[in-house]
Amino acid sequence: MSGPRVVGIGGTTRPGSSGERLVRAVLAACEDRGATTRMFGGADLAALPHFAPEIPERTEAQRDFVAAVRECDGLVIGTPGYHGGVSGLVKNAIDLLEDLNAGTRVYFDRRAVGLVVSAAGWQACGVTLQALRGIVHAMRGWPTPIGIALNSAEQRPFDEDGRLIDNALTRQVALQAEQILFLAGAAR
Numbered sequence: 001m002s003g004p005r006v007v008g009i010g011g012t013t014r015p016g017s018s019g020e021r022l023v024r025a026v027l028a029a030c031e032d033r034g035a036t037t038r039m040f041g042g043a044d045l046a047a048l049p050h051f052a053p054e055i056p057e058r059t060e061a062q063r064d065f066v067a068a069v070r071e072c073d074g075l076v077i078g079t080p081g082y083h084g085g086v087s088g089l090v091k092n093a094i095d096l097l098e099d100l101n102a103g104t105r106v107y108f109d110r111r112a113v114g115l116v117v118s119a120a121g122w123q124a125c126g127v128t129l130q131a132l133r134g135i136v137h138a139m140r141g142w143p144t145p146i147g148i149a150l151n152s153a154e155q156r157p158f159d160e161d162g163r164l165i166d167n168a169l170t171r172q173v174a175l176q177a178e179q180i181l182f183l184a185g186a187a188r
Helices: 018-032 042-046 060-071 088-100 122-138 167-187
Strands: 005-010 036-040 074-082 112-119 142-151
Touching: 005 018, 005 042, 005 060, 005 088, 005 167, 018 036, 018 074, 018 112, 018 142, 018 167, 036 042, 036 060, 042 088, 060 088, 074 088, 074 122, 074 167, 112 122, 112 167, 122 142, 142 167
Parallel strands: 005 036, 005 074, 074 112, 112 142
Antiparallel strands: none
């Protein structure tokens, strides 16, 4: 059996968003621990048509996204906190995963899910993280105990080359990766 497969979902339409960078950092930490990863960043999510449950036809991008999540052992979902909630871009991708409503592992069943929020203020971080946890619970997923919140109004955790330089966030990224892989291993 090969190592765990972890899929990252998140970002904004702005390339290099802090949330997408954090999701990528968690995926890199998972890779360092033997996982295979795949990222669906902001540009990938923006290319997905609006989810319409009454329309069963899917684009190649939609089929690829759903297949990657179907086959994964763990997820990292990152969202900006927009007005106390999950962004429409990320929510549309999650809604598309309604296509996982049948089979041996429905939705996020037996999948570890790390959560990342970037918002302009601690209140928005906390409220959005809680909203994302609720979505993951509704989809039968196992949110990791550690959730990562970045207050973009106060924190500047990346250097000019996009590398994570904040020691506290680096430790949280490593811990979330460990928890994802621990839970993914338990499910396997």
